[in-house]
Amino acid sequence: MPRTSVQNGTSGTVDGFRIGRNGSLTKVTTAAGLPPLPSPARRA
Structure with a gap:
């Protein structure tokens, strides 16, 4: 399954x-202790 990584400038994660x-x-x-959350800004 393809994977991509996006740098989050707000949190730095x-x-x-x-x-x-x-x-x-x-x-x-990828942050420990946090559950997977839907992206606040989705790009089609």
Whole structure:
């Protein structure tokens, strides 16, 4: 499954995105102790 990494300038952490079969992006947080959250700004 393809993976991309986007640098988050606000928090300084790297947000991982997993591309689903339907083409949607599922945000996977890399910060310990935080659950995966949907991206506040989604790009089609």
